[in-house]
Amino acid sequence: MADAKKIKVTLIKGLANTMPVQRRTVKALGLGKISSSVVHDATPATLGMVRVVAHLVKVEEM
Template sequence: MAQIKITLTKSPIGRLPAQRATVKALGLGKLSSSVIKEESAAINGMINKIAHLVTVEKV
């Protein structure tokens, strides 16, 4: 499948615990950190939960 690059652009501080856990589960730590993941239904669902904190681009 296609790969996507996920970049943390806003801080998860003060967000709901579930949203902070999702950021951590994706492997994002500090601001501007990025990960490349295979696009799947599970990853897309995680991105939808924290769409206001990340930017996503196709690789």
């Protein structure tokens, strides 16, 4: 891969009243507190995880 796309994922909502699978997905993405951000390669696995918690996060292409 010459130049893999990157995405920046930021947690914008809290995890109260969310399903356990969503909490585990947020933790697996490396997010903890509100406003925490991480940068990941835009692989199909990562994009699928983001889709599960799309209502809790903001995604930016880099």
